[in-house]
Amino acid sequence: MKKLIIIPCLLVLLACCVHAGDPLPSWQDTAPRKAIIAFVEKVTKPGSTNFVPVEKRIATFDNDGTLWSEKPLPVQCYFISDRIKSLAPQHPEWTNQEPFVSVIRGDLTSAFSGGDKAILAMFIATQSGITTDEFEKLVTDWIATARHPQTKQLYTEMVYQPMIELLAYLRANGFKTYIVSGGSADFMRPWAETVYGVPPEQVIGSTLKTRFELRDGIPAIVGVPELDLMTAANGKPIGIQSHIGRRPIASFGNSDNDLPMMQWTAAGGGAHLCLYVHHTDAKREWAYDRKSGDPFDKGLDEALAKGWTVASMKDDWKVIYVGDKK
């Protein structure tokens, strides 16, 4: 047993050393990169007044627009659309019922502009009545092949390379990295570990209620058509407290939906890093902020007022996507 334990420890040691080069090669050497590194060095330096013990190094990341692209619509909308279309034959009533009729017609913009009620109806339609194991398989199969309507890339190729480096850099410095997204937890968990290095237990997202039952003696957890928690806006600190029970010291987002998470992080008293990704690159990605459907407006004001870090995709990132060549 002794030998078996020593080997993984040595691998950890080796993995740590490998990171000793430039940890953020896709970041320009501008203010955001400097702020990230200064923060990490400060909180990891033993004896420093800003030192944070490893168990309290919690970092929380929004997903859509922070770790991968969310335009023209967040990725989960395309999954929901495909799932509703595949379920439509069993739901003749949907042909007269919004938002389903818009989805079936292929007009996702109308379907997803129906507000929380419409989104909840679609969330329930796609995730309730099936087991968590069945839903995991649906997502795993879909994400492996579905492609972005404009770029035709796999969605997992439209993940931001600088943020992947940031996640890895934080983890190499003892941080636990969490996703805290308004999207469905069960939609992110099947692939977040492979794509982001974030295990399922560190993915916090919106959930339906579930029930536990024995089906012919075999235990199953089944989605129930009722909202459990929506982890957008104020739901983010609520989800953080419920799942983590500790306040993050670093948070990353891109819209007003992330503002309560940033506020909760910033109010912790000690050293903290709040970083907003600003979508400023119409050429390599999309450019949007104050007037977007999911605006970055109050968040931008508060970031500027409080001196939080704002990373401009155009000016501060050498590379956008994991698939891009440098």
Next chain:
Amino acid sequence: MKKLIIIPCLLVLLACCVHAGDPLPSWQDTAPRKAIIAFVEKVTKPGSTNFVPVEKRIATFDNDGTLWSEKPLPVQCYFISDRIKSLAPQHPEWTNQEPFVSVIRGDLTSAFSGGDKAILAMFIATQSGITTDEFEKLVTDWIATARHPQTKQLYTEMVYQPMIELLAYLRANGFKTYIVSGGSADFMRPWAETVYGVPPEQVIGSTLKTRFELRDGIPAIVGVPELDLMTAANGKPIGIQSHIGRRPIASFGNSDNDLPMMQWTAAGGGAHLCLYVHHTDAKREWAYDRKSGDPFDKGLDEALAKGWTVASMKDDWKVIYVGDKK
């Protein structure tokens, strides 16, 4: 930075080696100890058909009666009682209202025999209307000084030494150890890391809903008088799926309330360990099972039928409490 990273890695390495002696010295060399060690060796042996990669080594532990004593009443009942008594002057209506009047009178057995409705009323009375930070402080102060009504020990001295060794043994072998208790998550989190080595984010328990608000510009998370999730019985696999999103491969409990968690664990398909702690030691602890208020009856039947491990406190544990001399 290189140096700073290498030091904690070497400490991990050292910590691993220290465990290379007998990892379970307080367990008799009987069937339960042999079953635990055989299971751990099997799932950690690279190349074995039963090998489980480290990220899937999830172990879930009930708390009351599994990690510490729960007689004559679960520890949280005494906390609730003290809190209700301290709040009573602000609630004159409680003097005519069950279960509060029984608590104020000191008759906890009556108060807690009022079923789920009474327990929920007390849960709400103790945790709603205050912030999570305030509640954490209340619990931290209470657990540091409150003593068991019969033994007069601190409650944290009535933690089971063999289970502490088991938690550490599993962690030394790459397991993530979780608590999944019907008790309040916020009641366990302030001390679970010190006492059990289980960080707040690995404590799953019953919760009230909360709201996020700015109080004079300062963010706060406040308990709302409404149940969020009760993680007893069927609520245990539900809480596990919601928080972890992966099925445990090892589960530990002591009553029928843990049976759904055991069933969920056992149905995972691969190697698994389901272990029940059986309260058989009237002399050193308490002896109870099928006729207890929180019975170990159906769970005992199913454990025997399915060949799960049942550890008798009397026969299989050399020592009961962390404070006991060997």
